[in-house]
Amino acid sequence: MENDATLTIGENAYALNIIEGTESEKAVDISSLRKQSKFITFDDGYGNTGSCESSVTFIDGDKGILRYRGFDIADLATSSNFLETSYLVIYGELPSANELDLFKERVYKFAKLPDEVISAIHAQPKNSHPMGVLAAGLQSLGGAYPHYCTNDRKADLDCFDESAALIISTVRTIAATRHRFLLNEGVPESNPTASYCQNFLSMMFGNDSSSEDIPASVINALDLIFLLHADHEQNCSTSTCRMIASGGANPFASLAGGVSALWGPLHGGANMAVIKMLNQIHDAGDDGSRFIESAKQGKTRLMGFGHRVYRNYDPRAKILKSACDDALEALGVSSPILEIARRLEEEALKDPYFVERKLYPNVDFYSGIILQALGFPTDMFTVLFAIGRTPGWLAHWKEIAETGKKIHRPRQIYQGSPLRPYSALEKR
Ligand SMILES: CC(C)(COP(=O)(O)OP(=O)(O)OC[C@H]1O[C@@H](n2cnc3c(N)ncnc32)[C@H](O)[C@@H]1OP(=O)(O)O)[C@@H](O)C(=O)NCCC(=O)NCCS
Structure with missing residues (x-):
């Protein structure tokens, strides 16, 4: 041929x-x-390996293009919202008005966690990271809904509409339950007339089910962050999720694996690392130039810069950069670290080290600043990334469950010892 x-x-x-x-x-x-x-074939880190054919997301990293199901991320950011985009990512088409209503109804009906899941969240060690709690919470949730969590692909697919809505709804409740527990507080009841993000913000910070006091700009900023994170094709956590799903595991277990993979500082943990880095620069009285020099010498990394796939401006970072200005202005917050971030970006974008390596700001560079201004504790930033990524993980679980034929199993080149005889303990 x-x-x-x-x-x-x-x-x-x-x-x-x-x-x-x-x-x-x-x-x-x-x-x-x-x-x-x-x-x-050998491809350490999979940088040149396609692991599947997928119809969820298209990225052209050289041109800085990101599309969910064929829709450009900038169009979705302007015209859609997180729940509608979640439907699109999971089911492949924009919903009709009826489909969207039904989807929202399902999501809202599941906002409350079963008592045994709340107990499991409370029982996590005091110093557990919120990402560990989220992974544990998802596994417990599967235990509380055993008929959605059978490890029988057909049965799990048959109730996927329900389990997907349950998971999308409760990832925020798990996060808020843990946060309020550490403050010795309960989570206010969710308000069925309020939006997904309004409810989440009142679960996190509100006194009762009333969420009317939260300014629209705050709700919109959080919704935008979730929408921009909804999927990103075969990244570390999504590939993990697909790998687990390929073995026939249920969505709860597959997503708990995705959460664990997202936790690391080179992946979802980078938004937290950006804030730590900006605070360090601020506390050291540096305007950013000393930090840039040490990144160029390989002593540290400029967090929120560089991407395995984008060799151009991450299109999500562009959108968040202007959202960051708007949100901070609407909140009336002045952020000295935003000034440092702007300066770092300006300097890095004209520095040959970053230009030659095609290192541009990624989505994490500005998202942390917005999340901090919204009042989220730094160690929850990655959890917010996970909440946003949930529809993507679900879409990939569904794709594997519907079309996957084989368990995923890479090979290796063994570089260990050749065959040798066992030596008794006293002879070693
Ligand atoms: C995202 C990331 C892991 C991608 O890694 P990668 O594609 O494997 O890129 P590499 O690690 O091969 O880096 C290529 C070169 O750029 C340099 N580089 C990459 N990211 C850098 C950064 N953030 N700061 C300084 N130098 C960086 C590397 O040191 C390497 O330099 P060299 O060629 O002189 O050895 C990496 O850019 C990074 O660590 N960024 C910071 C963490 C981050 O923001 N992660 C969130 C991603 S959404």
């Missing part, structure tokens, strides 16, 4: 298929290579 590739190793040539995506990205399908040649 015209599109076929030939790989020559030594004297042998192997015919391989080429797969083309709807946006003309191309891949050499090496799935038959080992059978043909006994060779596997």
Whole structure:
């Protein structure tokens, strides 16, 4: 075939298929290579490996493009909201008015956590990180709804509409329950007439179910952050979630794995690391230039800069940069660290070190500043990323459950000791 590739190793040539995506990205399908040649391919960190065909999200990192189900992120950020976008990401189409109402009704009906899940959240060690609590909370939630959590793919898919709404709704309740527990407080009842973010903010910070006092700009800023995080194709946590799902595990277990993968500072933990870095720079009386120098010398990293896929401005960072200005102005908050962030960005974008390596601000660079201004404790920032990413993880769980045929199982090149005899303890 015209599109076929030939790989020559030594004297042998192997015919391989080429797969083309709807946006003309191309891949050499090496799935038959080992059978043909006994060779596997090697790609440490998977930077050049496509692990699946997926229809959820398209990214062109060189051009700075991000689309959910074909819709540009900037259009969605301007015209949609988090719950409508969640529906789109999960089900593939924008909902009709009826579909959206039904979806919202399902999400709202599940806002309250079963008592045994609340007890499980309260029982976590005092110093547990909120991400650990979220992962544990999701696993407990599965236990409280065993008929949504069977590990039988067909049965789990049959009740997916309900379990997805349950998970989207309760990730915020788990987060708020833990936060209020550490303050010796309970979570106010959710208000069925208030929006998803309004309810979440009143669960976090309100005194009762009334959320009318929260300014619209605050609610909108949080909704935008969630929407911008809704999916990002095969990143570390989504790939983890898909890997777990490929073994047939239920959505609760798959998402708990996604949460754990997101926790790390090079992934979802970066928004927290950005604030720590900005505070450090501020406390050291640095205007940012000393920090940039030490990042260039490899002594530290400029957190919130660089991305495995984007070699251009992360389109989400662009949107959040202006949202950050608006939110801080509406809240009447002046942030010295925002000044430092702006200066770091300005300096880095003209510094050859960052320019040559194509290091631009990523989504985490400005999101932390907004979250801090909204009043969220720093160690909850990654949890907010997880709440936003929940529809994406669910969409990928569904894609695997509907179309996945094999358990995911990469190979390796073994570099350990050759066969050796066991030596008795006294001879070592
Ligand atoms: C996101 C990240 C892990 C991507 O990593 P990656 O694609 O594997 O990039 P690499 O680690 O190969 O880095 C390539 C080069 O840029 C440098 N670099 C990458 N990110 C950097 C940063 N934030 N600050 C300073 N230098 C950086 C590396 O040191 C390396 O330099 P070298 O070629 O001289 O060795 C990385 O950019 C990073 O650690 N960023 C900060 C954390 C962050 O914001 N993460 C959130 C991602 S949404």
